[in-house]
Amino acid sequence: MKTLSFSAMTALAAALSVPASAIAQTETPAAAPTAEPAPAPKLTGNVTLTTNYKFRGQDQDQIGRNDGTFKTSGFKPAIQGGFDYAFGDSGFYVGNWNSSVNWLKGNSIESDIYGGYKFKAGVLDLDVGMWSYLYPGNTAGNTVEFYGSVGYTSEVAGTFKAKYSGTVSDDYFNYAGNKAGSGLKGAGTGYLNLTYSKEVVTRLTLNAGVGYTFMSPDIRSLGYTNYLDYSVGLAYDLGSGLSVQGMVQGANHEGSYEVTGTDGKTLSPNKPRFIAAITKVL
Structure with missing residues (x-):
């Protein structure tokens, strides 16, 4: 995400090729090399179809905290997509990501807006920014976090990354019920995430x-x-920006988050699921 100047040898050769009479007739200094244009901003997009949307190990398609209705099936497909806009080589970026959801009464979409700054510190990749999770149909779920991450990549060992996100909004995904007048706060909730990735064979x-x-x-x-x-x-x-994924996601303490539906059945959004997805990067 470098430029070259004119060679001194090239400039000297050009000067020597000018007739002496021409040199005598002008005192104009040689023009300075033209600066290369700054790297152009880059816009990329993505779209995903998935059999289930989990966020931090929890299903995002059950309304358990609102009216007690939810699906007990592990197949709860969602369509997702967004874009990222990088400001050349400056390190600054903004983006938007969206997904169909069904956990907040009156709302069917999550629309995230985020921005940040990526930079290098020796062999480390650093990233800081702010992320807003927005639910247009029911703003009680709106959550804002600041985040910071550090990553390290080795051709042999793979990529390691640690990221911490801290909630600064009044509530954390409506858990405290702040907007309904509970008087409780979700601010101060934090999330630490450690990830690892490695190409084990070509393309896998x-x-x-x-x-x-x-x-x-x-x-x-x-x-x-x-x-x-x-x-x-x-x-x-699969090539051409297309990939397929298969994964198991879940969380512990299922009982602490278990809800009982109007049909008398119980379900925990922390329950482990096998999830398949296909993604296209545009």
Whole structure:
């Protein structure tokens, strides 16, 4: 995400090729090399079809915290997509990502807006920014976080990354019920995520991750515990920006998040699922 100047030898050869009479007739200094244009901004897009959308180990298609209705099937397809806009080589970027969801009454879409700055520190890749999770049909779920990550890539060992996100909005995905007047806060909730990826054979990549959610004191007072989530799977590059993935995702402390539906059935969004997805990068 470098430019070259004119060679001194080229300039000297050009000067020597000018007739002496021409040199005598002008005192104009040689023109400075023209600067190369800055790298152009880059816009990329993506679209995904998935059999289930989990976020931090939890299903995003059940309304358990609102009216007690949900699907018990592990097949809960979602369509997702967005774009990223990089400002040349400056390191700054903005983006938008969207997904169909069904966990918040009156809302069927998650629309995220984010921006940040990526830079290098020796062999480390650093990234800091802000992420807003928005639910247009029911703003009670809106959540804003600041994040920072550090990554390291080795051709032999693969890529390691650690990321921490901290909630700065009044609530954390409506867990505290702040907008409904509970008087409780979700601010201060944190999430630590460790990931690893490695191409095991040509075009086939192993992806694994583990995360830990630190709920705010107010959310814990409602009986929700801190919990650990996990993900492991494989992705295969089909070429031309198309890839397929298969993974297992879930979380512990299922009982702390279990809900009972109007039909008397119980379900935990932390339950492990096998998820298949296909993605196209545009």
